[in-house]
Amino acid sequence: MGQRPALVSWADHHRKAASQSLQRLIAEPVQSFLTCLAVGVALALPAVLWALLQNVEVVAGNIQTSARFTLLLEQDVSLETAQLMAAELETRSDIELVEAIDRRDALARFAEEVGFSELVDNLHNNPLPNSLQLHPGTSLTVSELDDLADALVALSGVEQVVFDTQWQARLQAAITASQRLTLGVGVLMVLGAVLILGNTVRLGIEARREEITVIKLIGGGDGFARRPLLYAGLWSGSAGGFFGAVLVALLFWFVSPPAERLFDLYGLDRRFIGLGLPGMLILTAVGGLAGLVSAWSTALIHLRRAQPR
């Protein structure tokens, strides 16, 4: 009978505040929809960038694995020696596969590819050396590839190592820059969402100023007055995040057929990566968190002002 333990009534009021604030949102469907959509659009942009980056990284990873070194040997290194070198190099942990290429085969292939077979036939001697084709380990980073290249140049009998690591370094730098950009845009957009929601919560406080004043006059604390506002923020934010996730999913549904065709043309057996269910849930949670933060801070500022006269 009478007053109950603080925790029980606190939980009770949470339940009530949660359902009442949800009902309020539903009671104004157009306004609520527009707010949530604005939050959704704000959150969709960084999510799209993030997902695009995932795809770029996968493609880049694929290109990295197809990297290979060509070791041009000195003219006097025989094919047998080359084969021995190949076998020895293959024992290294950072090398996956080494293939010795006969200089005659190399010339024939060159002639075929370039289409100057007659010209090549007329050459008195083969200008090409024997060579080794070397596939490095797939997990090597750019700097490890550089180290490997240095080690290969130092080998006796190796004239020249043909491998351009610079474009890979550029690609990696571009990816890192894009990651930062995505993070930066993400922070800005979440801030935007917080501001949009903050304004909505502020309007909610204005609309309910009378209620808040009465609550304070009859002994309700700031927590009691704030609770429905926090839930309103949480609901709008979560709905906004979910809308954002749906927007991104629609966008990727639109983009993925040509994107997958592009992958196909590059010989990549890859599906276009969207947000996926975890991504959608994370976006919804980010929205909810943004809503909560914005409601909290707005309530902190404006509830003070809503003092009874």
Place this chain on the structure above:
Amino acid sequence: MINFERVSKRYEQRDALRDVSVEIAAGEMVFLTGHSGAGKSTMLRLLMLLDRASSGRLLVNGNDVATIRGARIAKYRQDFGIVFQDHQLLFDRSIFDNVALPLEIAGFHPRDIGRRVRAALDKVGLLGRESANPVVLSGGEQQRVGIARAVVARPKILVADEPTGNLDPGLSAEIMGLFDAFHRVGVTVIVASHDLALISRLRHRIITLKEGRLIGGVGS
């Protein structure tokens, strides 16, 4: 129970209360009267901690209210039932929800809330109208909902600021009768009113203020 000790309150250019000393005993019913601007509302505002005294002390149950700050203010106000001149009902919810608000704040069980709200509405003669919106009620009925909300949590002190200010004489007498009834069951009642004709009929102490000074009704 309530002790004003040489309390003064100064708003920017104007002295709202000057050196007021008065004691109100537990279970007493008193009227605060005087012209508008005489300091009635200021005394109630100080009592509800809506304002702080510029000098002097205000003791409630022996405690100096100046020490009550922050989150404890809300708790302090829960000991009071307040009735406003413009009743301050919320028109976005039913009569029941309006009256239930203090119980929700105090953390009562929903079952007890229902019981107490109906009991309070019964006392003010509005039982059976719980689910209506207060906007459909007349001015006198709205004020009675306001009183039901003020008494539903069974406060020790009932404070009313010009509760009959907007009502005709018949309804005013009815409302004052309600306050008297609460006083008879042991509630301390403080009613600010400038309707001297009405309050002098009720035979309770009348504390009279003029330009912030106490000019009558100091002793009981």
